[in-house]
Structures are given as C-alpha cells and as structure tokens.
Amino acid sequence: EVQLVESGGGLVQPGGSLRLSCAASGFTVSGDYMNWVRQAPGKGLEWVSIIYSDGRTYYADSVKGRFTISRDNSKNTLYLQMNSLRAEDTAMFYCARGYFNGLDVWGQGTTVTVSS
Amino acid sequence: DIQMTQSPSTLSASVGDRVTITCRASQSISSWLAWYQQKPGKAPKLLIYKASSLESGVPSRFSGSGSGTEFTLIISSLQPDDFATYYCQQYNSYPWTFGQGTKVEIK
Numbered sequence: 001e002v003q004l005v006e007s008g009g010g011l012v013q014p015g016g017s018l019r020l021s022c023a024a025s026g027f028t029v030s031g032d033y034m035n036w037v038r039q040a041p042g043k044g045l046e047w048v049s050i051i052y053s054d055g056r057t058y059y060a061d062s063v064k065g066r067f068t069i070s071r072d073n074s075k076n077t078l079y080l081q082m083n084s085l086r087a088e089d090t091a092m093f094y095c096a097r098g099y100f101n102g103l104d105v106w107g108q109g110t111t112v113t114v115s116s
Numbered sequence: 117d118i119q120m121t122q123s124p125s126t127l128s129a130s131v132g133d134r135v136t137i138t139c140r141a142s143q144s145i146s147s148w149l150a151w152y153q154q155k156p157g158k159a160p161k162l163l164i165y166k167a168s169s170l171e172s173g174v175p176s177r178f179s180g181s182g183s184g185t186e187f188t189l190i191i192s193s194l195q196p197d198d199f200a201t202y203y204c205q206q207y208n209s210y211p212w213t214f215g216q217g218t219k220v221e222i223k
Binding site (some may be wrong): 018037044046047050053058059060061092098099100101102103106107108109 | 117150152154155159160162164165166169171201204206207210212213214215216217
C-alpha cells in the first residue's frame with residue numbers, strides 16, 4: 001500500500017527549530033517528486049517546497065532561507081528542517097507525492113505550533 | 117507569483133444538484149491545474165489533474181475543464197459524500213499556488 005506518515009510536529013518557541021519527517025511506504029521517495037504543503041488553522045492550503053528525484057529543490061518565498069527539504073534514501077523518508085520559526089508558521093504540515101499528475105498521495109499531517 | 121481565484125467561496129446545494137466551481141489564474145498556466153477535495157480534519161484528496169484528467173478511483177460525476185486562465189470543476193449530481201471544501205492548484209510555475217477554496221454546503 002502506498003502511504004505517507006508524517007511526524008515531528010509540536011510546540012516550539014518563536015525563533016526555534018523543528019524537523020519534520022515523512023516516512024514513505026509502497027514507493028521510493030528518491031524516485032519521485034516529494035512536496036510539503038501546509039495549512040494554517042482555519043485557512044487554505046499553501047505549497048511549501050518540492051524536491052525532485054535529481055535533488056533539485058524549490059521553495060515558497062515565505063520559507064526560503066529558513067526551511068530546507070531533504071530526504072534519506074536509505075530510510076525512504078522525506079524531511080523538512082524548519083529554522084527561525086515564526087508565529088505565522090503555525091500550521092498542519094502535509095507531505096505529498098507528485099508533480100505532473102497532481103499531488104496524488106498525502107500523509108495525515110503533523111501539527112506545528114509556534115508560540116511562546 | 118500566479119494568483120488563483122476561486123468562485124464562489126461558499127456554495128449551498130442539494131443532493132442531486134449540478135455544481136460548478138470556477139478557478140481563474142492571474143496568468144496563463146496552460147493545463148497545469150489540479151483540483152482537490154478536503155473534508156474537515158482530513159488531508160486533501162486529488163480529484164482532477166492536468167485540468168481535465170480524472171484521478172483513478174474518483175467518481176465520474178466529477179469533471180474538469182479549461183485551459184489558459186479559466187478552469188471549471190463540475191459535479192454532475194451532488195452526493196452526500198461531496199459536501200466538502202474544494203481547492204484548485206496551479207503547478208505551471210513556482211511557487212505553486214492554491215485557490216482560496218470553495219466550501220460546498222448542504223442547502
């Protein structure tokens with residue numbers, strides 16, 4: 001079964017760091033396009049970042065220079081390193097597979113709360 | 117950045133109704149558009165990609181059309197399971213952007 005399971009969310013103070021993980025099963029993250037998408041409480045969806053199979057990465061302007069997407073092929077896991085966190089980063093973070101045929105597989109999400 | 121504008125923001129409809137949701141892009145995105153359905157507390161679900169291609173397993177009452185800057189999602193006969201929020205998303209250029217969402221409510 002193709003599945004994504006996120007973890008690593010939690011409460012962090014402004015200016016702090018957090019690393020999210022997304023464990024994949026049923027396919028290999030290294031062979032596909034992998035994304036992070038977030039949703040602030042009561043708000044719409046916001047694309048955050050993508051990593052290509054060849055390692056290229058792209059980011060939303062709102063997180064560029066603060067967030068880093070990466071993967072560990074041996075663990076078949078996607079990551080999002082988040083530094084210099086702000087209150088406006090508070091959101092549910094989803095990992096999702098896909099590009100040309102849309103985002104076809106999503107995890108259940110992990111919640112990040114940035115507050116003092 | 118490409119702005120995606122959905123209309124309406126909220127739609128009240130009854131079971132069996134034909135529902136149309138529109139998504140407009142601030143510049144041409146060719147056919148690089150997807151539609152998602154999201155229910156409260158759940159992850160989004162892909163319905164349509166490349167503007168008009170139906171994702172595997174999605175009921176045929178869902179259809180998408182359009183190209184360039186104007187796109188439409190149609191639900192031909194609304195079912196109880198379809199009451200949800202719908203989002204369009206462009207993936208023509210970075211940063212990818214979503215519409216603000218259309219909530220389909222029970223009339």
